Amino acid sequence: MKTITEERREIPVYGEYEVVVVGGGPAGIAAAVAAGRGGRSTLLVERYGFLGGAGTAAGLSTFCGLHANVHGEHRRVIRGICDDIVERLERMNALREPHLSLQKRIQAQAYDISAYKIVADQLVLDAKVKLLFHAFAVNAVKRNDHEIEALIVETKSGRKAVRGRMFIDCSGDADLAAWAGAPFEVGDGKGNMLYPSTMYRISGVDPQKAGEAWDTIPALMEEAERKGRRFPRKKPIVRPQPNPIEWRANLTQIRNPDGSAVSGIDAEELTYGEIEGRRQCWETFEFIKSVTPGFERAYIVEIAPQLGIRETRRVRGAYMLSEDDVLDCVDFPDAIGVNGWPVEAHVAGSVDFRFQRKARGFNQLPYRMIVPQEIDNLLVAGRCASMTHGGQSAARVSGPCFVMGQAAGTAADLALKTGVSPGKLDVSSLQRTLERDGAYLGRDLI
Numbered sequence: 001m002k003t004i005t006e007e008r009r010e011i012p013v014y015g016e017y018e019v020v021v022v023g024g025g026p027a028g029i030a031a032a033v034a035a036g037r038g039g040r041s042t043l044l045v046e047r048y049g050f051l052g053g054a055g056t057a058a059g060l061s062t063f064c065g066l067h068a069n070v071h072g073e074h075r076r077v078i079r080g081i082c083d084d085i086v087e088r089l090e091r092m093n094a095l096r097e098p099h100l101s102l103q104k105r106i107q108a109q110a111y112d113i114s115a116y117k118i119v120a121d122q123l124v125l126d127a128k129v130k131l132l133f134h135a136f137a138v139n140a141v142k143r144n145d146h147e148i149e150a151l152i153v154e155t156k157s158g159r160k161a162v163r164g165r166m167f168i169d170c171s172g173d174a175d176l177a178a179w180a181g182a183p184f185e186v187g188d189g190k191g192n193m194l195y196p197s198t199m200y201r202i203s204g205v206d207p208q209k210a211g212e213a214w215d216t217i218p219a220l221m222e223e224a225e226r227k228g229r230r231f232p233r234k235k236p237i238v239r240p241q242p243n244p245i246e247w248r249a250n251l252t253q254i255r256n257p258d259g260s261a262v263s264g265i266d267a268e269e270l271t272y273g274e275i276e277g278r279r280q281c282w283e284t285f286e287f288i289k290s291v292t293p294g295f296e297r298a299y300i301v302e303i304a305p306q307l308g309i310r311e312t313r314r315v316r317g318a319y320m321l322s323e324d325d326v327l328d329c330v331d332f333p334d335a336i337g338v339n340g341w342p343v344e345a346h347v348a349g350s351v352d353f354r355f356q357r358k359a360r361g362f363n364q365l366p367y368r369m370i371v372p373q374e375i376d377n378l379l380v381a382g383r384c385a386s387m388t389h390g391g392q393s394a395a396r397v398s399g400p401c402f403v404m405g406q407a408a409g410t411a412a413d414l415a416l417k418t419g420v421s422p423g424k425l426d427v428s429s430l431q432r433t434l435e436r437d438g439a440y441l442g443r444d445l446i
Contacts, residue, residue, distance in 0.1 A: 011152065011161045017043045017130070019412045020151055020164035022137050025053020026398045027382030027405035028170035029120050030081045034409025034437070035168075036127030040416065042409075043162060044129050045153060047136045048305075051120035053172065053382075055398060056113050059199030059304025061241060061248045065399025067098060067107040068340020068362040070445070074098070074107045077338050077362055078399040080439035081123075081406045088119040096242045102342065102353050112242050135160070137171065140179040146376045148180050166412040166422070167378050170405060173265050174313035174384035182372040182380070183316040186265075188389040193261040194310035195233075195346040196254045198277025202285065203301035207244035210294030214239050220291050221251075231287075232280050234350040238288065246301065249288070252280040254307060259348060264309030273307050310346055310396060314387055315380045318368035318423065323390025327357045331442075334427040335364035336434060337403030338442040345393045364442050365400060367427050370408050376421040379408040403439070410434055 019035040021028050024046035032044040044051075054060045066078045066086075076098075089095040094115030098107040124131060135153040141161065143149035150161040169176040174184050187193040210216075217238045221231055236251030254262045254273045262273035281303050289295045314320075323343055324330070340362035343354035356362070369386040370379050380386070381404035383396035394400075410433050415422045435441060 011159050013150070014132070014153070014160035014162050015043065016163040017041045018164070018416055019166045019168065019409070020162055021045065021168045021170055021409070022151060022176050023053065023170035023172060023382070024051035024120070025170060025172060025382060026055065026401040027408070028053070029124060030402045030405030031168045031170055031381055031409035032124055032129045033081050033127040034406045035412050036124070036129040038410065038413030040413050042129045043132060044124060045132050045135045045137060045151065045162070047134070049133045050117040051124065052113070052116050054308055056117055057304065057306040058308035059113070059201065059248070059302065060308065061110060061113050061199070061201065062239070063109045063111065063398045064101070065339060065341035065397035066109060068338065069106050070361045071359045077340050077440055077442065078402055080402070080434065080437055082399070082402040083438055084123055085119055088123065089115055092119070094242055096240070099239065101237070102344065105355060106340065106342065110239060110241050110248065137175055140176055142180060146374060148176070148375065148377055151176065165377065166416060168408045168412060169378060169380045169384065170382045172309065172312070172383050174315050174380060177315045177372055177375065177378060177380050177384070178313055180375045180378060182375045182378065184313045185316065186313055187311065191260065193263065193312065194393060195261045195348065196264065196273060196310055197250055197308045197346070198252045198254060198274070198281055199304040199308055200249050200281045200285070200300055201241070201246055201302045202249055202288070202295070202298050203246045204298040205245050205247055206294040206297070207240065208294070210292070213292055213294060217288055217292055221287070224287070231284065249284065251284050252277055253346065253349065254280070255348070262307070264307070264312040270307060277307055278303055311383065311389070311392055313384055314392055315372045315384060317373060317380070317386025318371045319366050319386060321365065321369050321387040321391035321395055323354070323388060323393070326363050326391055326394040327354060329356055329358040329360045329363045332364045332366035334367040335431070335441045335443065336367045336370070336407035337365050337400070337439055338362040339365055339395045339400040339403070341394050341397045341399060343390060343394045345390070360445055362442060365395065365403055367407060367411070367430065370404050370411070371423050376423065379411060379422050381405045381408040406437070406439055407434060410437070
């Protein structure tokens, strides 16, 4: 392998903060807001020019996991900072009523992507958090074997260093944790990761003629498959947005030529995947337009700017949330919130749903899953938190990511206040603070 030696250089310090958050998805938004509201000088670093993570950059446009099916009743169980986001979207008329999803057994909720970007900006700035957009995190500098001193970012104005006392990795890929030397896993241990998708939005739909096309389109696809046509995956999701002339489409599946899932931490595979994803978008859209009533004059209004990655690295924390924890609705003494989303495993050619085995319909999320091994001044929240492959197939969605993020930001504040590492934090004080701030820990239904 040929190499080039880069000249040694001094990296200017962009700033020094008490809390540095990497990644502006739901976990990063909640983490930064919680730390900022705690009075901590906080920087939120995001590689794009907007927040929202997969919910904006990957075109997801739907909150999954805000609700749980609790003894047959659909309840919103994700609260706290999430309430602020939902209420602001409601005031902008940018939120659709919750709808039944995943075989009509659990609710999800569509929102307007542009409104979400604006709401996230306002929420973070109101918490007096400093934002740094167009900054790609690329490395970490360590103070010693167990502490991070600085995050290194590449920006349009050059490479910068950001010093911090506490760091929160909400990158989705556990980038900062990996650079710092925290142990992690990738996929199921056998080379398999959840398959990614490219999301797109369709406009120009006649909602009266389309009716309940979310049921019509899968049936039409099944009929076409019986006649020999092949689609990227089974179990498509095509649903209306807040404006009913616009629908979101989630029915692609991006695999390498050998059939494996495209990796979100491999630049060459990502490049291939982005191109293949757009090809699949056009192919599936042409089918939908040609056979679905109400879609005759429809057009693609947007293909998501980024491939929708579901799984890459997952850190090994003090506890790894498992699939059985989800399915058995397990409780934890160090609960920081709940997850009501079932296992949603994107496997080759399809999606496998495995629902909770108990009627309560949700599991608690333990604080230990956001505390990585080896690094004392780091917390990890979002889809790269400490979960097994099966556990992550459920708790990677936006609802539990809001939970983990708020807990991480609050824990960072409390750890600084008490002068201990996050791993030695008094969890009962964290739980009291979270509940004071409106979070739902599920402790009333244990």
